[in-house]
Amino acid sequence: MDVLIIDDEESICQALQALLQDEGLECSYATDAQGGLARSGEARVLLLDLRLPGVEGLELLDQLHDTHPRTPIVMLTAHGTIKTAVEAMRRGAFDFMLKPPDKDELLAVLNKALQVAESETGVSELYYELPDEIVFRDPGSLELVERIRTVAPLDLTVLLGGETGTGKEIFARLLHEWSPRSAARLVKIHCAAIPEALFESDLFGHEKGAFTGATVSKPGRIELAEGGTLFLDEIGELEPTIQVKLLRFLQDRTFERVGGLRTLKADVRLVTATNRDLKEEVKAGRFRADLYYRIAGLELFVPSLRERRRDIGALVEHFLDRFGQRYERKVSLAAGALAKLETHSWPGNVRELEHALARAVALSAGPEITAEDILSDAGGKRPAGAPAVQAGGGSLREQRREFEKVRVLEALEQSGGNRTKAAEILGISRRMLQKKLKDFQIQ
Numbered sequence: 220m221d222v223l224i225i226d227d228e229e230s231i232c233q234a235l236q237a238l239l240q241d242e243g244l245e246c247s248y249a250t251d252a253q254g255g256l257a258r259s260g261e262a263r264v265l266l267l268d269l270r271l272p273g274v275e276g277l278e279l280l281d282q283l284h285d286t287h288p289r290t291p292i293v294m295l296t297a298h299g300t301i302k303t304a305v306e307a308m309r310r311g312a313f314d315f316m317l318k319p320p321d322k323d324e325l326l327a328v329l330n331k332a333l334q335v336a337e338s339e340t341g342v343s344e345l346y347y348e349l350p351d352e353i354v355f356r357d358p359g360s361l362e363l364v365e366r367i368r369t370v371a372p373l374d375l376t377v378l379l380g381g382e383t384g385t386g387k388e389i390f391a392r393l394l395h396e397w398s399p400r401s402a403a404r405l406v407k408i409h410c411a412a413i414p415e416a417l418f419e420s421d422l423f424g425h426e427k428g429a430f431t432g433a434t435v436s437k438p439g440r441i442e443l444a445e446g447g448t449l450f451l452d453e454i455g456e457l458e459p460t461i462q463v464k465l466l467r468f469l470q471d472r473t474f475e476r477v478g479g480l481r482t483l484k485a486d487v488r489l490v491t492a493t494n495r496d497l498k499e500e501v502k503a504g505r506f507r508a509d510l511y512y513r514i515a516g517l518e519l520f521v522p523s524l525r526e527r528r529r530d531i532g533a534l535v536e537h538f539l540d541r542f543g544q545r546y547e548r549k550v551s552l553a554a555g556a557l558a559k560l561e562t563h564s565w566p567g568n569v570r571e572l573e574h575a576l577a578r579a580v581a582l583s584a585g586p587e588i589t590a591e592d593i594l595s596d597a598g599g600k601r602p603a604g605a606p607a608v609q610a611g612g613g614s615l616r617e618q619r620r621e622f623e624k625v626r627v628l629e630a631l632e633q634s635g636g637n638r639t640k641a642a643e644i645l646g647i648s649r650r651m652l653q654k655k656l657k658d659f660q661i662q
Contacts, residue, residue, distance in 0.1 A: 221650070222329060223262035224248035225255035225279075226295065227271050231318070235266065235325075242326060245650070252279050259283055262290070263336040264329060268318075269296035269307070277310060284311035291332035295320065317435050324432030327417065334412050354537045357527035363519065364393065370517055371397035376469075378454075378514050379492040381521030384570030387492040388452060390521060394490055395448040403447030406440050411456040418461055420477045423468075429478025441474060444487045454514065455495035455506060462507045469513045489514065524565040524572065531561050531572070538573055539588075542580040550583050559590035574626070578644065582633065595629060624659045627652070631661070 221244040224232050232248035239246040247262075249255040252274045259265060265283060283292055291313035307315050314328045355361055370377065371394050379387045388407070395405040413421055420429075424439030441449060451457075457465065468474045473484050491514045500506035524531065535552060543550055565571055579592040626645060634640035642652040655661075 220247055220262045221245045221333060222247075222264045222266055223255070223258055224266045225252070225259075225271070226266075226268040227251060228268075238322060238325075239329070244329070255279065256282060256286070259287055259290070264313075264332045265290055265292045266329075267292055267294055267312075269294055277307060280307060280310055280312060289336075291336055293328055293332060315435075315437065321432045321434050324434060327432060331413060331417055331421070334414070354533045355530060356533045357529035359522050359527045360530055363390065363521065366519060367393050368397055370394075372399060374398070374400075374488055376489045376514050376516035377491070378497070378516075378518045379490070379521055380497075380518060381492075381494065382523050382568055383494045384568035385521045385523055386569045387521050388450070390519070391448075391450045391452075391490045391492060395450075395488075398448070398488065400447050400488055404444055405448045405450060406444035407450040407452060408440055409452045411453045415458045415461065418458075419464065422461075423464070423474050423476055424479075425477035426479040429476070433478065436476070439474075439476065441468070441485045441487060442483070445485055447487060449487045449489050451489070451491045453493060454491040455493040455497055455500055457506075459507070462510050466507060466510045466513060469510075524568040528561045531565075532557055534569060534572055535560065535576065538576040539580065542577050546581050548580055548583060550580055550586055550588050553587040553589045556588070556590040556593070560593065563594055578626075578629075581644065623655065624661075627655055627659060627661065 222239055224235050224246065226232050226235075226248065227250050229248075229250050232250060236246045236248055247258070249258055252271050255265075255267070255271075256279075265287075267280060267283070269277070271279060280292060280294065283290070288311075292311065294307045294312045294315045295318050296315075297318040313332050316325065316328065355364055367390055377391075377394055379390055381387055391407075392405060395401060408422065410418075420437075420439065422439050422441060424437050424442055425433050427433055427436045451465075464474075468485075469489065472486065473482050475482055497506055497511050497515070501508045501511050535557065539550060539552065542548075560572075567574075575593045576588075579588050583592065627641070630641040630644040631638075633644060638652055638656075639649055642649045645652065647655075
């Protein structure tokens with residue numbers, strides 16, 4: 220399901236459902252908090268009324284955010300104020316809209332939320348809490364953690380480099396949590412997941428009437444990070460026009476909302492991450508040199524998983540425990556399996572390992588999981604038409620594409636060709652699976 224509406228006015232639910240279904244979105248609704256909580260795991264985006272019988276919307280927002288921290292939640296209210304909007308977004312809301320919402324603005328916000336939900340990270344974590352367990356054992360990882368512990372209190376701008384899937388966002392969390400700003404929020408923007416036309420408004424906010432559908436003034440992510448940390452993930456994807464505006468903010472920490480005349484000031488620490496070589500991007504003219512020097516107060520490199528193999532055992536234990544609880548299965552790693560996992564190239568890094576273990580636990584038939592269960596595309600039977608994924612076999616983008624195609628073909632094979640079940644195995648929507656089938660030219 221694309222969107223779940225949680226609102227006690229059934230007529231509004233039905234009207235919104237009809238509107239969204241006309242736009243091709245799969246949509247359902249619940250008319251009370253209990254029903255909304257029960258069905259919240261079914262949707263990629265939640266549309267939540269601020270006032271529900273028996274529970275305040277912000278309380279329900281907290282519960283939903285705790286239960287589904289990766290699901291974007293858009294708040295709806297007929298009693299909107301900027302103060303309420305800021306509080307809702309500080310507590311994890313993705314966006315905030317007045318009832319009845321303008322159709323174009325609603326669709327723009329939902330499309331943005333769905334894009335974030337379908338981004339390569341698969342997450343919409345605009346706000347982070349420190350994980351209960353940070354999983355590091357390799358000397359290379361521990362050395363990086365110690366460097367972060369040293370520089371975290373210094374309020375430097377930090378640029379985190381490294382391949383996709385290495386866990387750069389976790390190190391950004393540590394920079395925030397070990398800094399004097401930890402009492403405030405860590406606010407994240409995934410630069411590749413938000414269209415250029417919406418990015419400026421998302422970052423700086425906008426005033427009422429700034430553009431068609433802007434029926435209420437809204438603070439941007441910079442304002443919401445006041446006193447805390449702003450994390451720009453994949454900053455190498457920023458378009459040149461946005462690079463200029465971000466540079467201006469970094470020079471004096473001032474900005475204007477879109478359509479606004481007042482100059483605002485924000486006290487935030489900037490942490491950025493990229494999987495690109497920004498020095499090469501500067502040479503190629505795709506990234507501004509002056510912006511690069513502004514964000515690279517300190518550069519830290521996050522090593523790939525194949526460069527910190529002693530982390531693999533700790534990560535396997537961590538993921539087996541997590542997914543065992545999620546799927547209610549008690550599983551363990553078969554004897555000798557870890558040695559095989561430690562010699563695998565893991566082109567997708569920690570994210571690939573996480574997805575492989577999630578699939579293996581979900582599909583496990585017994586109490587033990589073998590290396591072949593986890594590395595089915597490398598060590599076992601490969602689905603017909605699936606390419607081999609080898610270290611060094613083309614660019615990282617090409618390897619990632621091949622890896623995704625392998626996973627899609629496996630899921631189709633495991634589901635007997637049932638696309639709905641295949642999408643469930645992959646943890647994506649059926650619509651997203653359809654896009655990938657078309658992209659990979661899979662019949």
